Amino acid sequence: MTRLHVFDMDGTLLRGAATVELSRHLGAFEIADAVERSWNAGGLTDLQFWESVLPLWEDASEAEIDAAFEAAAWIEGVPEVFADIRARGEHVAVISQSPHFFVRRLEGWGAHRTFGSDVVPGRAPRTDSLLTLQHKVDITLSLLADLGLGEDDCTAYGDSRSDMLLFERLTHTVGVNPTELLRDRCAVVYEGSDLRAAYALGRELVPS
Numbered sequence: 001m002t003r004l005h006v007f008d009m010d011g012t013l014l015r016g017a018a019t020v021e022l023s024r025h026l027g028a029f030e031i032a033d034a035v036e037r038s039w040n041a042g043g044l045t046d047l048q049f050w051e052s053v054l055p056l057w058e059d060a061s062e063a064e065i066d067a068a069f070e071a072a073a074w075i076e077g078v079p080e081v082f083a084d085i086r087a088r089g090e091h092v093a094v095i096s097q098s099p100h101f102f103v104r105r106l107e108g109w110g111a112h113r114t115f116g117s118d119v120v121p122g123r124a125p126r127t128d129s130l131l132t133l134q135h136k137v138d139i140t141l142s143l144l145a146d147l148g149l150g151e152d153d154c155t156a157y158g159d160s161r162s163d164m165l166l167f168e169r170l171t172h173t174v175g176v177n178p179t180e181l182l183r184d185r186c187a188v189v190y191e192g193s194d195l196r197a198a199y200a201l202g203r204e205l206v207p208s
Helices: 018-025 029-040 046-057 062-071 078-087 100-109 133-147 161-169 195-204
Strands: 004-007 091-099 113-117 154-158 172-176 188-190
Touching (some): 004 133, 018 046, 018 062, 029 046, 062 100, 078 091, 078 195, 133 154
Parallel strands (some): 004 091
């Protein structure tokens, strides 16, 4: 039977945040890092966060975004894990609160579907364009329905607060260097820098 594998991106596939990695490549690391820290501490709303970082990328070309994606601090083994899932006839989805224009580049590494916040550099963000914790659940359930699968046919990989609702809903969950807040909601926990090892733990959750 086929399965759906759902991955968070920031902190799970990517060491850190896409917004910071993109800004680092474009020479605006310090500003983006300060905004990220303030948002994580609750000092900014989601909308204020995007209003702060989107202007930093206003003049970025597609080539520059491609280069930032390739140079970002990815955990080891992402393309290999996606390739193994595809070889088994299973499905890969990445659902992230980060910009979809960055997340969608993972389709080039083998993800079937990618989802992210619908924000565009140089355009004012709207609340209804931002991906939320509940969206992660809703998107996952919609994908399962489209594939004719049940919740037990899904394995989710995540690391932080943004994954809490999804991990509370699913049985097969893998924490990848998870925060303490998420740790108690993980079926298994992986600590390390290679997605292939986390993926192996995820496969052990489901009898072959």
